[in-house]
Amino acid sequence: MSTSEAAVRERLTRALHERGEEIADRWVELQMEQALLDTDIGEAELREEADALIEALVPGLRSGVPVDRVVTSTPGLHEAVVGLSLRRARAGATPTATSLAVLALKEALLKAVQRDTRDAEELFASAVFMNRLLDVAGALSFETYVEGREEIIRRQSQQLMEQSTPVVRLWRQVLAVPLIGTLDTARTQVVMENLLQAIQDHEALVAIVDITGVPTVDTAVAQHLMQTVNAVRLMGADCVISGVRPSIAQTIAQLGIDLSTILTRATLADALAAAIKLIDGPGPDGDEGDDR
Template sequence: MRTTEAAARERIAGALRTEADDIADRWVQLQLARAASGDGVGESALREEADALLGALLAGLEGDLPVDRVFTGHQALRQAVSDLSLRRARNGVTPTVTSLAVMALKEALMEAVQRQTRDGDELFAASVLTNRLLDTAGALSFETYVDGREEIIRRQSRQLLEVSTPVVRLWRQVLAVPLIGTLDTARTQVVMENLLEAIQEHEALVAIIDITGVPTVDTAVAQHLMQTVNAVRLMGSDCVISGIRPPIAQTIAQLGIDLSTILTRATLADALATAIRLTDAAPALTGPGTER
């Protein structure tokens, strides 16, 4: 069995050595004909993928790795499959279609092997080995695609959170963060990071967090707000929470949440008036280029 597998491995490697260009062309044609590449992956990109993957596959087969570990254990080959999968993930192609694109290489590779030999036993052994190799490659591409797609989604979610939580400079040394929608842990973290960076950048003395657009405030939301206020205070700034409407005030009271240590105002206008008083009461800054 080992001898047969070794012979089949050498037969496939021989086909890759002598017919790499033909195999690559055929693989690209199969993908285009079956629309397996999906939108956004052109013929030139497919050919680059094919050349990279086939070159790495030959190197993997010529190495000492067992057949079942050629794709997962050979760094260049694993990278080639990963690049292929991630490119399709960025273009929105489904993981199933991506795996089928890899599987199409079976046909192209076996056609080349058939041109090398007509012996039935050799062809059968080469076919079995090709299936084992590329089944592993298909599973690897599926796994890589899913991981890459999740990373893209996480990055896009982060970008959406940053867009939905802008820090606005109202005037010198006064910032505001108008919040709209649900406030959860991830969003609060983004609010805190962006606000602290803005405080440092603008040397702000007052930061207003307006929750007029936040539909409900529960214990978790209140805790998030308190953490943000504490972080702002550590930066040496005052923090005012505005938008405490009657229903929210009633909910906070019923939950027994203590916001007595936090400066709150019913409306944004009230918070702005408070910010004016706080900045006017702050010690005058001195030094070259200081504005007052």
């Protein structure tokens, strides 16, 4: 580390110690003035973020780590930037606004340094150092934001799939899963998990997979259906596929897909009647009607 860089680090550290509250206030003010936030994040939360980041900057500056690795190598500083970015992602701020909010700290820091020195060379060296330091923080905040939003989207997609594939109890020991839309690998996994858990919870003996809302059945969809059927059978239950329309039946026949080992019915009502026969014999004349 050169003597000039060491002096810059010491100058910035002193400014953070002596003028930390002033820097935090100015940083919050800049974010609000420049309309960098289009969220419901309030001034109090912005101030908490500012205090945490400013406090974490001090050990980073005092370390011997090169300036372009200070943010990523200082645990507290790295955590502060990541935490800020994730909160902005959850609040709906844009990644650009999040990065610019972090970069706005440069102006607040430089203003604090100007109170200690008016020397042009010292100010220039401080500005260059802060640019290198906080540009990394800005890039980290952008990357973290993107990863955080992707995780939120994945979680929301998972929740949507779970909600769009409900398991319904139709009769004593008879469950049904009405499928709507495309049945892909990810959705098949959700369907199987929900259905198998429901079979265990309700001690079901028959599971009906209704494909009335599935627009087309190709080889891939048929394979996914077979996987679901096999999983249900491993749980000791029978499986009935309902909603096999004429067009679906024709497509399955043309593709040469063998569903002969699976009980299929044209409608959900027919499937329910078949399920009752599987449980109670030829007809629903027992006491099942009282336990629907």
